[in-house]
Amino acid sequence: xxxxxxxxxxxxxxxxxxxxxxxxxxxxxxxxxxxxxxxxxxxxxxxxxxxxxxxxxxxxxxxxxxxxxxxxxxxxxxxxxxxxxxxxxxxxxxxxxxxxxxxxxxxxxxxxx
Amino acid sequence: xxxxxxxxxxxxxxxxxxxxxxxxxxxxxxxxxxxxxxxxxxxxxxxxxxxxxxxxxxxxxxxxxxxxxxxxxxxxxxxxxxxxxxxxxxxxxxxxxxxxxxxxxxxxxxxxx
Numbered sequence: 270x271x272x273x274x275x276x277x278x279x280x281x282x283x284x285x286x287x288x289x290x291x292x293x294x295x296x297x298x299x300x301x302x303x304x305x306x307x308x309x310x311x312x313x314x315x316x317x318x319x320x321x322x323x324x325x326x327x328x329x330x331x332x333x334x335x336x337x338x339x340x341x342x343x344x345x346x347x348x349x350x351x352x353x354x355x356x357x358x359x360x361x362x363x364x365x366x367x368x369x370x371x372x373x374x375x376x377x378x379x380x381x382x
Numbered sequence: 383x384x385x386x387x388x389x390x391x392x393x394x395x396x397x398x399x400x401x402x403x404x405x406x407x408x409x410x411x412x413x414x415x416x417x418x419x420x421x422x423x424x425x426x427x428x429x430x431x432x433x434x435x436x437x438x439x440x441x442x443x444x445x446x447x448x449x450x451x452x453x454x455x456x457x458x459x460x461x462x463x464x465x466x467x468x469x470x471x472x473x474x475x476x477x478x479x480x481x482x483x484x485x486x487x488x489x490x491x492x493x494x495x
Contacts, residue, residue: 275425303483312388312472312486313426358426360483369416369441370484374425 272296273361275373284382288346292359292373295340299361303370304333304344307356316357317344349380384409388473388487395494401446401460403490405473408454413475415456416484417448421469432456433478468494 274293282288300321305313319326319333332345359373417429428441430448474484
């Protein structure tokens with residue numbers, strides 16, 4: 270049973286426009302959410318996170334929105350740049366420091382110049 | 383500063399051969415350690431995690447095993463590789479506090495032939 274779902278395997282966006290990557294989760298015990306970015310043949314790198322007590326967290330061009338009632342979060346990248354082309358993974362964790370992250374299957378973002 | 387080392391970067395092994403992938407962390411103590419696998423179309427699948435020396439939790443029963451002989455060393459092994467073991471293997475570490483994500487190693491591309 271997939272607890273974290275990224276239903277769009279790929280997304281293409283023009284340079285300068287907004288990229289919106291979506292993620293849904295099913296486990297109501299999740300209370301911390303993260304986005305990771307991954308280039309080919311490299312390990313994922315942390316991008317941005319949000320606690321369930323917030324509905325928005327912003328870091329430069331990256332903003333994560335959380336809608337707890339809908340069990341949905343999204344990552345907005347604006348403006349999108351060619352260097353943003355990568356696979357983006359959504360991850361979630363329950364309220365324990367030792368609980369492993371649960372990852373979605375990822376969305377491949379292509380930013381076209 | 384903390385660093386994570388994972389090797390080898392690439393590996394081609396015949397079916398039925400053994401496997402040993404090693405991961406070490408520097409600059410921190412008592413980390414949580416994880417092994418993930420990224421297979422085509424399946425996202426990041428948690429294989430094993432460890433909260434201490436000799437403590438291993440297995441998430442997916444399969445042909446692999448993990449060991450943690452030292453605080454900052456995590457080893458992924460197999461006695462006999464299967465074709466289905468091919469994939470991109472990632473080691474990661476985290477501190478034991480809520481609100482912290484993972485730092486991933488650079489990964490090992492394993493091809494079983």
